[in-house]
Amino acid sequence: MEIDHNFYMNLALQEAWKYQVLTYPNPAVGCCVVGKHGEILAVEAHHKAGEPHAEVNALQKAYYQLTNNSEILELFTSHDIHTFLIKNHNNLFNECSVYTTLEPCSHVGKTPSCANLLSSLGVKKVYVGANDFNEEAAQGNEILQNNNIEVETQVLEKECSDLLLPFKNYIKGRFVFFKWAQRLNGTFDQGSISSAESKKQVHLMRDKCDLLIIGGNTVRIDRPTLDARLVNGKAPDVLIISREKEFDKNIPLFGIENRKVFIADNFDVMKHYKNIMIEGGDILYELTKDFVDLYLCYLAPKIGGERAFKNIDDELEILNADKAGEDIIMWMKKAQK
């Protein structure tokens, strides 16, 4: 395998996708710090809005790799890590390169500016995937260049832009993704399919989304709860898509405090929500295909079940594939025809 700039950027991308959607309303971002001999010092991502950016997490780990000083690992806020690095860097990063999927931020918001931090540390070169189109945070490249840091842009630009698709939609007002679990023979029915790790990931996503859409039949068959209990998270509001008006109110999803449940044969209520997850089968897939932005499939190494996605003639493009426990997880968008 050729170890080139794309190789390092790919590591940053792969790490960032693990937190896709979980950084809402922030973008998913990854960062890789490389030492003077090409050795990987850190591969990190932004985990959650309000917490350190990918660059800060990666520089924290890289500092530890270079110094073995574990004091820095005891710091958790972006502000504390910035302050520590600026005070203690001792020009350690002068020969290091930094690969970041998104232009380092220029503005001081909930966290200090990453472009300023990289400038203060005097890193050798910064490789950037996609430029920031969020006007508030853009101009990071310019700050770096004004501080004599070499900057190379558009490294794996298409892949880094795809990573930002949810964020672009948050900014426009609404992001919708369709998630389902299936077996190797394409079936999605008859109970538990996913690994424990996948189920935990799905609960992290439920915790972050504000509306969960589900089919009427699923509610009648599964009698689901649709909360985020595996991660002690909050339960999203629920929209049941159905031709029926009434459901058995003893079904656990109706018993969750502070949750709204809508029952409708249309999607109008979506206009009040910004981060929407659909958990559905083939019928819901057809009903929602005009407005779904991304698809997320958990593929389990199992065979069984009965109902599969049939009579659907669609092509999707895989944007990222990873493992979640025993399952393969795939983020996809509609293929350009």
Ligand SMILES: NC(=O)C1=CN([C@@H]2O[C@H](COP(=O)(O)OP(=O)(O)OC[C@H]3O[C@@H](n4cnc5c(N)ncnc54)[C@H](OP(=O)(O)O)[C@@H]3O)[C@@H](O)[C@H]2O)C=CC1
């Ligand atoms: N593996 C996974 O990730 C998932 C699996 N499932 C499984 O799928 C099975 C249930 O599938 P099903 O609910 O059919 O599939 P879908 O998730 O595709 O939901 C479709 C629902 O839409 C409603 N519907 C159909 N046509 C219309 C219409 N024209 N207007 C409004 N509503 C309409 C129906 O509800 P109604 O009949 O009330 O009108 C139907 O139940 C269950 O076994 C469940 O466990 C479900 C979700 C995710």
Ligand SMILES: Nc1c(N[C@@H]2O[C@H](COP(=O)(O)O)[C@@H](O)[C@H]2O)[nH]c(=O)[nH]c1=O
């Ligand atoms: N079986 C299955 C899923 N099924 C979805 O999860 C719902 C059950 O949610 P809850 O009652 O909160 O546990 C169910 O109705 C269906 O929408 N999802 C997955 O990620 N993997 C799985 O294997």
